[in-house]
Amino acid sequence: MLVLQFVCSLVLPGLGNTAFASDDWKNEFNTVCGQTQNALAFSVDELKDLIARCDELKPRIKKLDDSQATERKVFLQRLKMCRDFYAFALGTKVDQQ
Amino acid sequence: MKKTLFFTGLLLLLFASLSLALTGVKKRRPLPYEYGRVELNNFSEKAGQIPVVFDHWLHRAKFTCRLCHVDIGFAMKAGTTGIKAADNMQGYYCGSCHNDKTAFAACTTTIPRQNSSKCSRCHSLGRTAVKQYDFRTFTQDFPKGRFGNGIDWEQAEATGKIAPIDFLAGVSIQRxxxxxxxxxxxxxxxxxxxxxxxxxxxxxxxxxxxxxxxxxxxxxxxxxxxxxxxxxxxxxxxxxxxxxxxxxxxxxxxxxxxxxx
Structure with missing residues (x-):
């Protein structure tokens, strides 16, 4: 993947970086929000880390340009649900301690 | 005596009419195929289209609630998602499935506005739309429930009458x-x-x-x-x-x- 990114950045500098930057936030979204079903089994620190990663993702999605307005709207909503659920799970954990 | 009775009756009638007007009449219980129906009109009428009628019974038979309300991003409160035709055409919301591959295309630019038979499959409020699935035929073998759609959806899944999909490639996250x-x-x-x-x-x-x-x-x-x-x-x-x-x-x-x- 990195080699391909490097080749792309040489051949098509602007395009290559944009394409991979786009993949970057989606991959991160999939990784972070693909774990909600295990949330209640995570430790407090793991949940805090997931919430922090959600918070870091938000401005990256917000930055999508107007041609991706729908994508921005959909993923901000999905991110909110996922972040809120981790916060809910964290509250449950703290309450149990 | 007759006059008094007449005026008493008239007063009672007036009072009953006023009570109904102030408190409203009892809300009509939806018919089985209407239960869960959502009307979408954030932008339809502004764009010169008839509002969309969304049938929950058909979609819930095919997909889980989570797929549409978490992965695709439909809000839980009717009218708050704010779906535009452009969103569907880009493959989001209804367009996640209604893309001419999984299901007929929603809001495609290739359908001329005059071809109302295609648009009116969804944009059908107040019209008798010709739909692919008829509620009565579709649900005739389903376990019956007492209220709502008249279907016991839980039993329908348990007995294999329905098998709602929980994953949509390119949209859902593998969990x-x-x-x-x-x-x-x-x-x-x-x-x-x-x-x-x-x-x-x-x-x-x-x-x-x-x-x-x-x-x-x-x-x-x-x-x-x-x-x-x-x-x-x-x-x-x-x-x-x-x-x-x-x-x-x-x-x-x-x-x-x-x-x-």
């Missing part, structure tokens, strides 16, 4: 199997009313976790969120689904199942 939380009982406030057994299993199989928490049920600890039947009837808490799509609140015995000791 591990869900660890189901324990069932619990909720004590009814009315004396003598059977307690409610809340089944996490039944709810998470279609909803996942983040559909209900924390948007609908905020309380972390059991009993932390206090709510009443009035609030539920008002469309809050259980009422978000159980007054719109899932079996309605009239079906008391499906929730109040535990006998009082």
């Amino acid at each position: 591990d199997a869900l660890v189901v939380q324990k069932d619990f009982d909720l004590i009814a406030k009315v004396k003598g009313m059977p307690e409610i057994i809340f089944s996490h299993k039944k709810h998470t199989v279609w909803n996942g976790c983040e559909l209900c928490h924390p948007e609908i049920f905020l309380g972390v600890k059991k009993g932390a969120t206090q709510y009443s039947m009035t609030e539920i009837y008002d469309g809050k808490y259980c009422g978000v689904c159980h007054s719109t799509v899932a079996f309605p609140l009239l079906d008391c015995q499906r929730c109040h199942t535990k006998q009082v000791q």
Whole structure:
């Protein structure tokens, strides 16, 4: 993947970086929000880390340009649900301690 | 005497008419195929189109609630998603499936506006649209329920009549199997009313976790969120689904199942 990114950045500098930057936030979204079903089994620190990663993702999605307005709207909503659920799970954990 | 009776009758009639006008008439109970129906008109009429009629019964037979309300991003409250034709054309919202591959295309630019038969499959409020699926034919073998759509959807899945899809390639995230939380009982406030057994299993199989928490049920600890039947009837808490799509609140015995000791 990195080699391909490097080749792309040489051949098509602007395009290559944009394409991979786009993949970057989606991959991160999939990784972070693909774990909600295990949330209640995570430790407090793991949940805090997931919430922090959600918070870091938000401005990256917000930055999508107007041609991706729908994508921005959909993923901000999905991110909110996922972040809120981790916060809910964290509250449950703290309450149990 | 006759005159007095006449005026008394007239007064009673006037009073009854006024009462009805002030308090409104009893809301008509939707027909089975209408139950769960949503009308979408954020932008339709502004764009010169008839509002969309969305049938929950057909979509819930094919997809889980989680797929549409978590992965695709439809809000839980009607009219708050703000779907535009352009969103569908880009493959989001209705366009996630209605893309001419999985299902007929929604809002494609290739359909001329004059070809209303294609548009009116969804944009059909107040019209008799020709639809691919007829409620009566589609559900004729399904286990029957007492209220709502007249279908016991839970049994329909248990008996293999429906198999709602929970994953849409390119949209859903591949997830591990869900660890189901324990069932619990909720004590009814009315004396003598059977307690409610809340089944996490039944709810998470279609909803996942983040559909209900924390948007609908905020309380972390059991009993932390206090709510009443009035609030539920008002469309809050259980009422978000159980007054719109899932079996309605009239079906008391499906929730109040535990006998009082």
